[in-house]
Amino acid sequence: MSSLETLCRKNGLRITRSCRRVLAVIEAAADHPCAQEIHGRVVANQRVARGTVYRILNKLTDNGILTRHAFGDGRMRYESAARRHHHLVDVRSGAIVEMEDRELALAVELAASRLGYSLLDFKLEVTAIRKTSSNRDDLTY
Numbered sequence: 001m002s003s004l005e006t007l008c009r010k011n012g013l014r015i016t017r018s019c020r021r022v023l024a025v026i027e028a029a030a031d032h033p034c035a036q037e038i039h040g041r042v043v044a045n046q047r048v049a050r051g052t053v054y055r056i057l058n059k060l061t062d063n064g065i066l067t068r069h070a071f072g073d074g075r076m077r078y079e080s081a082a083r084r085h086h087h088l089v090d091v092r093s094g095a096i097v098e099m100e101d102r103e104l105a106l107a108v109e110l111a112a113s114r115l116g117y118s119l120l121d122f123k124l125e126v127t128a129i130r131k132t133s134s135n136r137d138d139l140t141y
Contacts (some may be wrong), residue, residue: 002027004065004080011063018048022056026066026080032087032096034075071096071125086124099126 004023008015015023025033025041033041039053057078060066067081071089077096086104088097104124112119 003082007065007082008060008063011065013059013063013065016056017046018042018052019056019060021046021048022053022060026078029079032069032071032077032079034077036075038078069125072127086126088126088128090130091127092129099124 002023004027005015005020008023021042022038025038035054035057038057039048039050042048042053057066061068061078064081066078069077069079069087071077071087073094086099088099090097108122109119
């Protein structure tokens with residue numbers, strides 16, 4: 001049983017054959033697929049209606065199993081909610097790069113604390129352009 005499947009069972013969700021295939025696609029994904037891409041990967045192994053995939057994605061998102069992202073390309077993209085991380089989006093290529101930075105998380109937690117809050121969660125999306133040797137010196141931070 002996959003880790004997402006285990007999480008579904010802990011949340012009391014019914015796992016159909018179609019749901020199991022959607023979960024498998026998400027766990028195998030090295031990217032952040034949209035619903036249409038997930039459907040295409042699922043139907044490579046089994047015929048499943050597009051509406052069924054959308055309902056499954058909504059149910060999994062509503063129950064905290066998946067996270068839905070809008071990265072500015074007009075499509076909602078999905079990934080497991082189990083691993084917390086942030087994203088850098090390359091505005092030229094559309095590449096989505098996962099960022100994990102414990103120091104950044106600590107800095108945000110400290111900033112919230114200074115304002116009198118206990119941090120529950122935060123999401124960070126960075127847009128950037130890949131440096132080339134010609135523009136490397138032109139960038140300031």
